[in-house]
Amino acid sequence: MIRRLLARLRPAPLPVAPAPAPAPAPEPQPIGQASPRDVGLHDAILDGWFSNDSGELLKGFAITADDTLLDVGCGEGVATLFAVRQGASVIFTDSEHDKVRDLARQVEAQSNKTNLGLVSNSLPLPLAAGCASKVVCMEVLEHIDQPEPFMAELVRMGRPGAQYLLSVPAPVGEHLQQGIAPAGYYQTPNHVQIFTEQRFAELVENAGLVIEHRQASGFFWVIGMIFFWASERAAGRDLGGAVRDRIQAPYPPLMESWSRTWQDLLAQPDGLAIKQMLDRFMPKSQVIIARKPLAGETRAGSQP
Numbered sequence: 001m002i003r004r005l006l007a008r009l010r011p012a013p014l015p016v017a018p019a020p021a022p023a024p025a026p027e028p029q030p031i032g033q034a035s036p037r038d039v040g041l042h043d044a045i046l047d048g049w050f051s052n053d054s055g056e057l058l059k060g061f062a063i064t065a066d067d068t069l070l071d072v073g074c075g076e077g078v079a080t081l082f083a084v085r086q087g088a089s090v091i092f093t094d095s096e097h098d099k100v101r102d103l104a105r106q107v108e109a110q111s112n113k114t115n116l117g118l119v120s121n122s123l124p125l126p127l128a129a130g131c132a133s134k135v136v137c138m139e140v141l142e143h144i145d146q147p148e149p150f151m152a153e154l155v156r157m158g159r160p161g162a163q164y165l166l167s168v169p170a171p172v173g174e175h176l177q178q179g180i181a182p183a184g185y186y187q188t189p190n191h192v193q194i195f196t197e198q199r200f201a202e203l204v205e206n207a208g209l210v211i212e213h214r215q216a217s218g219f220f221w222v223i224g225m226i227f228f229w230a231s232e233r234a235a236g237r238d239l240g241g242a243v244r245d246r247i248q249a250p251y252p253p254l255m256e257s258w259s260r261t262w263q264d265l266l267a268q269p270d271g272l273a274i275k276q277m278l279d280r281f282m283p284k285s286q287v288i289i290a291r292k293p294l295a296g297e298t299r300a301g302s303q304p
Contacts, residue, residue, distance in 0.1 A: 035256070036224055036251050036256065036258075039220065039259040039262055040224070043220045043275070044217075048215075050082060057136070060289050063086040064086060064087070064088065065088060067086075068088065068089045068091065068131065068133050068134070069136060070131065070136070071083070071137075072136070072157075073093070073137060073139070073143075075094060077099075077103035077106065079136040081110070083134070084107055087113070088113070088134070090115045091127065091132065093120045095119065097119045100117040101117070104117040122150065123150060130157070131157055131159075135158050135163070135165070136165045137164070137165075141168050141203070142174075142195065143189060143190065147203055151203055151206075159292070161291065161292060164209060164288075164289065167285045167288070168193075168195045170216050170285060171197075172222075172283070173222040173282055176226070180229045181229045182233075197214075200288065208292070213287075213288070213289040214286070216280070216285065216286040217287075219275070219279045220275075221285075222282050224258055225284075227257075228247055231252030231253075231254050231255065
């Protein structure tokens, strides 16, 4: 998960010098052990994420060497590094200096393009309008007190025809966790917005984008996070202090047990069909792929 994007930090550019040649990066492989991270990655691949063969970060969102990808709220850099593997130029931003610095080192080691890392609160982004042909902003908008001006800034960054990959937590899982997670998880700088499907779509369309695709998935992570919060509560870590806002190793035994169960389910003959049914019932995230209209193009996508 991504920490507060609106930390009050002065934008500080961290240029990334080109490396002599890109280093090969391993393609995500099906899981071998029941680590929550590996099981979650396999679950995402089943949903159409991270296809190195087609160059699609998500099915319908292909990245090529001709693209410049802007990753806002880059966090650990999953989208940025995928784009680097496709040969794209990348611009990545986050409010946390350490994250941008660490990601810059990885990009430098893998890319021979001119890339840029920025420490920024994104209001505004210190970048020229139309700088990107692909814009990614995943699991960030729920942290923003005023998402409308933030979306307007994202739209400013895309050139005409640019594609956008946007995601926020789905409401069912968020409401369920509200009764289990510590109160601080739903306070600044964590989740301060819960988007219904309609509100998420309206935010995107009112900013001037045309929605091309929608999907929701991640039942595995809803249950996994409930087990995480239950483990934190049992260990007495839900009382006071900072709330952990990302799930990472070492994982509590309850989460690892759930991961093994989910892995066993997916191995069943009807496992994928059951997963898809549960994803529709209680998704962790909702995703929109959208496009910035070309000059003179109507919102419906036709020429006047």
